[in-house]
Amino acid sequence: MKKVSDSLKINVEVMDQEDVIVVRQEIRQLMRGLGFSLMDQTRVVTAVSELARNIIVHAGQGRVEAYQVIDQHRIGISCIFTDEGPGIHDVQKALEPGFSTANSMGIGLGGAKNLCNEFDIESALGKGTKVTITEWLK
Template sequence: MEAEIRVPIEREEDVVLARQKGRELAAETGFSNTDRTIIALAISEIARNIISYAHRGEVTMRRVDDGIRVGILIVAQDEGPGIADIDLAMRDGYSTAKSLGVGLPGTKRIMDEFELTSAVGKGTTVKMTRWLR
């Protein structure tokens, strides 16, 4: 199994560090500059959600290989309030933070695989993968 990179998320500086680590891992995996930027953007979105809603959590990243292709798996976890209505949260334009609301649906669009699980009062987990083309 590939080594896992773990970045605790509590402050804006942690978002920057997670983006940086994600870019480095993407470069090592062979992703183009464009894909590295997309991966960094996705990490930013989910890490900022941790700060905005749960106040603390963790982003983990690792290289994955399914035997046919290689990519990067990114998992963001928190023990925050959770998301009561995932379908609503995944709608374009929906936001409870008076932002543009592009975070979760936008992130889902730019990644190849995206899975969000959440339980009210227990927290949220986002798993997303970008495959090398």
């Protein structure tokens, strides 16, 4: 089971594109502090960028949290993206490569999923979406 450490924490309300940039920079900072390589930072922060954009595009606003996680023998970082938007009709389909709703210009959730170690999504129509990604320090 993953344990959450309170020592390092990010909690940002995302309302516009400027906030996406803030989230990217703060998560990069957190990862650098934890000792992630530049390669890992770039990969994960790109996923963060995609997922934070999804919040703006589909729900208008939401929240991004990030913190250090620890399990038996490794440490990592988890980022949680929550919104109270329309939710996703067919999560399985939304994860397929190349799936993207009109005019969002994203590469969809599938692309973001490819960029991190663990990817978890919960979505309820009319209630909102919660995406959690985790990256472990190697």
